[in-house]
Amino acid sequence: MTTKSKTRSWWGWGNVEDAVAGPERAALVGRVAALLPGQDLTDHEPPDPAALDLPPARVRPPTSLAGLCSDDPADRAAHARGKAFRDVVRNLHGDLRHVPDLVVRPASEQDVVDVLDWCGRAGVAVVPYGGGSSVVGGVEPRVTGFAGAVTLDLGRLDRVVEVDATSRAARVRAGVLGPHLEEQLRPSGLTLRHFPQSFEFSTLGGWLATRASGHYATLTTHIDDLVESLRVVSPAGTGESRRLPGSGAGPSPDRLFLGSEGTLGVITEAWMRLRPRPRHRAGASVRFADYPAAVAATGAIAQSGLHPANCRLLDAAEAFLNTGVGVTGGVLVLAFESADHPVDAALARAVELCRDHGGEVADETAGRDGRASGIADEWRSSFLRMPYQRDALARIGMVVETFETACTWDRFEALHAAVTEAAQDAIRRVCGAGVITCRFTHVYPDGPAPYFGVYAAGRWGSTVAQWDEIKAAVSEAIAAHGGTITHHHAVGRDHRPWYDRQRPDPFAAALTAVKATLDPAGILNPGVLLPERPPPAP
Incomplete structure (x- = not known):
């Protein structure tokens, strides 16, 4: 007997089948009415994405990549936003001013290399995309000065490639969603034990790119602490750090990409530290x-x-x-x-x-x-x-x-x-x-x-x-008052004004130089972490 798969909501959180409805909705609205007498509580249905009259795609992929690309209106609409309140409301209003021209789903790391190569030559912005659960504008193609924008959806790179039970670690592809990751680890008796609220709808690559926090309230709170090594594709080349329990050999190459939010490269694989399942x-x-x-x-x-x-x-x-x-x-x-x-x-x-x-x-x-x-x-x-x-x-x-x-x-x-x-x-x-x-x-x-x-x-x-x-x-x-603008929701585009003030100026200059080296055309998630830098004229 097979379980019917659920349908992801294009405009809001999670699955369509799990939305608030029936008695739960009536009780929720009733509580609001009691707290706010006279408040207009008219319900507004989300629009049909097929009826939104999205602009046609501005770019066409080369023939070698066409099979990986989608210009379906519903697909483009579903990838246009994250899942913040302001994203949900704009979707409810049908306000999709910034949508990807194409959604590209690589099936291999070489596909990622080829997509970045094409986009670099063509001046097309690339927005890496895991589960789309960003709440800070991190996956919204809100860019200018580019020939177009594509969303690079890594969902097909979703396998646990190998498990090293001796060292308690696993090599995992970045596009795997939380539940599928744990399902693949279960036969080994091990677990990553990283459960953010978005666990069901977010990916390993997304956790790494945003320095996500998870299940544990103390000790290993951030995904950083569970990383043994990373493999990253950038327009300047592909790099992989060495698997080590710890190292004092200069600044950590992994730390450069953890929290980089897709602006320096695309994380395609990682070796992750595991632990036995709790009893x-x-x-x-x-x-x-x-x-x-x-x-x-x-x-x-x-x-x-x-x-x-x-x-x-x-x-x-x-x-x-x-x-x-x-x-x-x-x-x-x-x-x-x-x-x-x-x-x-x-x-x-x-x-x-x-x-x-x-x-x-x-x-x-x-x-x-x-x-x-x-x-x-x-x-x-x-x-x-x-x-x-x-x-x-x-x-x-x-x-x-x-x-x-x-x-x-x-x-x-x-x-x-x-x-x-x-x-x-x-x-x-x-x-x-x-x-x-x-x-x-x-x-x-x-x-x-x-x-x-x-x-x-x-x-x-x-x-x-x-x-x-x-x-x-x-x-x-x-x-x-000395707080950080974000503890685990990342910077994206929405936190940029305060992030720019929080980070030291010399670090900002160094990050800008790293960006210019790894992404010379400035195509990777423009406007996130750093000001958008339009590509040079052809």
């Missing part, structure tokens, strides 16, 4: 009456050396909206796991640290088969549905989006206050009413990664402009 688990949810005390407890755990797999602090608003739990301070969701030994003692010590700061255990699981329950289970279910619910709210004219940062513990109180104030002021000014929430997605010994949510009343036809004003206000507050 021992334990978890708990801890309530706090005071938010500063909850923050202090989380910091104490982050600095304890216990290294929980999950250590997510939800403020009162986040806890209520996404778990239904009413608290005055917040809820800390904790989880430990191991393939080697029981973790009950580690959980007990973490809970003890929480109690030292006034925390009270709300629910707890322990033992070899301990799984999330209670608040943790409610949070996980809500977490997985958040993007679908965001789309449903966008359709009725709400402004619903997130932004994240990271800072040191000594700066968190001031940053949190400034960002909250900036968000609330902007929401009042442009929306009239709304809520801002905060949770920690990851914690380090020297600081947290706060992740904020905005839920605000919108005006259909103006919600992108409303969000852009809120986003600018909070980004300025983050920059002014």
Whole structure:
């Protein structure tokens, strides 16, 4: 018996079949109506991409590459945007001013080489594309001065080529989606154990190119820590770093391409560090009456050396909206796991640290088969549905989006206050009413990664402009208080103004020189990380 495959949404998150509908939608809209009496909650259906009258493709591929290329309107529309709130809303309005002329699907690394060679000669921009889950404009062909733009979809490069069980590593092609990667690793008993929220709809190459963060809230939080070596194709040639557990031989070649967002080369393969699948688990949810005390407890755990797999602090608003739990301070969701030994003692010590700061255990699981329950289970279910619910709210004219940062513990109180104030002021000014929430997605010994949510009343036809004003206000507050403009959402085109101010000038000059060397014609993802540089005249 075969399972019917699902249909990816061209305009919004995930699968069409998994969209918010029926009782779930009625309950969601009902909650909004209760919170915002009088708000216009008219639902707006997404347009048919075939009816959008997209401009014809401006470029034609050489005959040798024609079989890899698609100019189908629905295909082009589906590759024109990422999955941010502003992407979804523009799609709902049929606003596709920037679309790829062609979608190119290489079947081999040599195809990637040939595509870059053609585009370099023809002055065609190339936007590398994994799963398309970017939320910062990273896959949008928003370029000028080029003969055209193509999206290089690596989805056909989706295999685990080999597994080195002795060293616990695997050579993996970059276009593999998260679930397919884990499915191929399962027979070996090993796992990459990297589960971002976009896991189902994002690829290894995308994780590497954006320095994605995943499952673990401590220790190996970013994909960087799981990389053993990379293989990258650039217009200047193909390079592969040596497989090593560590090296002090100069600046790391891998670090040059991790986070480069397709501007320096196309990652085609990587050797990734694996681990045995966990067998021992334990978890708990801890309530706090005071938010500063909850923050202090989380910091104490982050600095304890216990290294929980999950250590997510939800403020009162986040806890209520996404778990239904009413608290005055917040809820800390904790989880430990191991393939080697029981973790009950580690959980007990973490809970003890929480109690030292006034925390009270709300629910707890322990033992070899301990799984999330209670608040943790409610949070996980809500977490997985958040993007679908965001789309449903966008359709009725709400402004619903997130932004994240990271800072040191000594700066968190001031940053949190400034960002909250900036968000609330902007929401009042442009929306009239709304809520801002905060949770920690990851914690380090020297600081947290706060992740904020905005839920605000919108005006259909103006919600992108409303969000852009809120986003600018909070980004300025983050920059002014020592935070990073992005912890794990990458830079793309949307974060460029603040990224340009965050990075040191000598580094920007060095990155510009590297770009000119590896991509002389400036065709790779123009405008991301660096200013767009139109190709030289033929």
